[in-house]
Amino acid sequence: MELLRQCVEVTRKDLLLQWRTRSRFASVLAFGVTTLLLFSFAVGPDTTVLRTHASGYLWLAVLLASTLALSESFRLEVEHGAMDTLRLLPADPRVLYYGKALANLLSLAALAVLLLPFMVALYDVQVVMGMGRLLGLVLLGTAGLTAPGTMYAALAARARSSDVLLPLLLFPLLVPALVAAVKATGLVLEGDPMDQLGGWTGLLAAFNVVYWTLCGLLYRAVIED
Amino acid sequence: MQVLQARALTRRLGPTWAVRGVDLDLVEGRMVMLNGPNGAGKTTLVRVLATALRPTAGSLHLFGRPLEAVDRARVGLLTHADGHYDALSARENLRVAAALGPVRRPLEEVLELVGLAPRADDMVGTYSAGMRKRLAFARLLMKDPDLVLLDEPYAQLDPSGHALVDGLLAAWRAAGRTVLVSTHMVSRVASLVDDAVRLEGGRIIWNGPASEALAAAPGPGPAGE
Numbered sequence: 001m002e003l004l005r006q007c008v009e010v011t012r013k014d015l016l017l018q019w020r021t022r023s024r025f026a027s028v029l030a031f032g033v034t035t036l037l038l039f040s041f042a043v044g045p046d047t048t049v050l051r052t053h054a055s056g057y058l059w060l061a062v063l064l065a066s067t068l069a070l071s072e073s074f075r076l077e078v079e080h081g082a083m084d085t086l087r088l089l090p091a092d093p094r095v096l097y098y099g100k101a102l103a104n105l106l107s108l109a110a111l112a113v114l115l116l117p118f119m120v121a122l123y124d125v126q127v128v129m130g131m132g133r134l135l136g137l138v139l140l141g142t143a144g145l146t147a148p149g150t151m152y153a154a155l156a157a158r159a160r161s162s163d164v165l166l167p168l169l170l171f172p173l174l175v176p177a178l179v180a181a182v183k184a185t186g187l188v189l190e191g192d193p194m195d196q197l198g199g200w201t202g203l204l205a206a207f208n209v210v211y212w213t214l215c216g217l218l219y220r221a222v223i224e225d
Numbered sequence: 226m227q228v229l230q231a232r233a234l235t236r237r238l239g240p241t242w243a244v245r246g247v248d249l250d251l252v253e254g255r256m257v258m259l260n261g262p263n264g265a266g267k268t269t270l271v272r273v274l275a276t277a278l279r280p281t282a283g284s285l286h287l288f289g290r291p292l293e294a295v296d297r298a299r300v301g302l303l304t305h306a307d308g309h310y311d312a313l314s315a316r317e318n319l320r321v322a323a324a325l326g327p328v329r330r331p332l333e334e335v336l337e338l339v340g341l342a343p344r345a346d347d348m349v350g351t352y353s354a355g356m357r358k359r360l361a362f363a364r365l366l367m368k369d370p371d372l373v374l375l376d377e378p379y380a381q382l383d384p385s386g387h388a389l390v391d392g393l394l395a396a397w398r399a400a401g402r403t404v405l406v407s408t409h410m411v412s413r414v415a416s417l418v419d420d421a422v423r424l425e426g427g428r429i430i431w432n433g434p435a436s437e438a439l440a441a442a443p444g445p446g447p448a449g450e
Contacts, residue, residue, distance in 0.1 A: 081306025089326030
C-alpha cells in the first residue's frame with residue numbers, strides 16, 4: 001500500500017507539473033494537428049485514400065507528438081537534478097517509473113483523444129463500430145507507447161542529443177504496437193466483417209502486459225548513473 | 226563506528242578520470258573538510274560517496290553495507306544541482322520529498338529554519354540562487370540523515386545564509402552526525418572540522434587532522450588553497 005501511495009504522489013506531482021507548464025502541451029497538440037494536416041496535403045484531395053489510411057495517419061501523429069511530450073516530461077527531471085534527488089530520497093525506482101508512466105499515459109491519451117476530432121474532420125471518417133471502442137483502443141494504444149516510451153525517455157534524457165536519441169531508440173521497438181493499433185483502429189473506423197479486431201487488440205494488450213512489467217523491473221538500471 | 230569506507234574508488238566522466246583510486250574512511254561523529262582546486266574532482270567524489278554516481282571501479286561501503294545494499298535514507302547530499310522543480314512551490318517541492326522519503330523533521334519547521342516560510346508558496350522558478358540553496362538545505366534538514374555530504378554549501382548564499390550554514394554545521398557536530406564538507410572557505414569551517422582531505426587531479430594528496438593541515442600552510446594541506 002505504501003508503494004501505491006508513493007506511486008500516486010509521483011503521478012500527482014507530474015500531472016501538476018504538466019498543468020503548470022500546459023503551454024508546452026498545447027505546442028505538442030499543435031504539432032500533432034499539423035502532422036495530420038500535412039498528411040492530408042501530401043495525399044491530396046482524394047478522400048477515399050485519406051479515409052482508408054486515417055488510422056495510420058492518426059497513430060503516426062500520436063507517435064511523433066508523444067516523443068516530444070515524453071522528452072519534455074524528463075527535461076523537467078534532469079533540468080536541476082531532480083531525478084538524482086528522487087533516487088536519493090530514497091524512492092523505489094518502481095514507484096518513480098509507474099508514477100511517471102501513469103502521468104504520461106494520461107497526458108498522451110488526452111493528446112490522442114484531442115486529435116480524434118481533427119482526424120474525423122480532415123479525413124471525412126465515420127466511426128462505424130462506435131466511439132466507445134475507439135476511445136478504448138486509443139487508451140490501449142497510448143499505453144503501448146507510454147510503457148517503453150517512459151523508460152527510453154529516462155535513458156535518453158541525460159544524453160546530449162536526447163531529442164534525436166529517443167525516437168531512434170523507441171520507434172523500432174514500437175513497430176508491433178503501432179501496427180496493431182493502426183489495424184485495430186482501422187477496423188473500428190471502417191467495420192470488422194472478418195472479425196479481426198480481437199486478434200489485433202489482443203496483440204496490443206499482450207505488448208502492454210510485457211512492456212509495463214519489463215520496464216518497471218528495468219527502470220532501476222536505467223536511472224542509476 | 227565506520228560510517229564510510231572507500232577503497233580505490235575511481236570514476237570516469239567521458240574521457241576524463243575525475244576520481245582516481247581514492248581511499249577514504251569516515252568515522253561516526255567526525256566532520257571532515259574536502260578541499261582542492263577547481264577541477265580536482267571534489268563534486269564527482271562527493272556524488273560518488275553519496276551513491277548519486279556509480280564508481281567506475283573500486284569499492285564503497287556505507288554503514289557497513291556495500292554499495293548495492295546501502296540504505297539511502299541515512300545519506301544526505303547537497304550539491305550545485307539543487308534538484309527542485311521550477312513549476313512547484315517550495316512547499317510543494319518539500320511535500321514531494323516528504324511523500325517519497327523518510328521525514329525526521331516537519332516541513333513547516335525546516336521552512337522556518339532556512340528563512341523561506343514567508344515565500345513558501347511561491348514557485349521555485351521565481352527564486353534567486355541563494356533561495357534555491359536554502360530550499361535544498363530545507364530538504365536535507367527534513368531528512369536529517371546520519372551522513373551529510375555537502376558540496377560548496379556556502380556558494381550563492383548571502384551573509385545571513387553563511388551564518389545559517391555555520392549554525393547547521395555546528396548543530397550537526399553537536400548531534401554527532403558524520404559530515405563531509407567540500408568547500409573553498411577553509412578559514413570559515415576550520416574551527417568546526419576534525420579532519421581535512423585535499424584532492425588534486427582526482428587523487429587524495431593529503432588526509433589528516435585539520436589542525437596539522439592548517440598549520441602546514443602554504444604546504445600540501447588544505448590551507449594551501
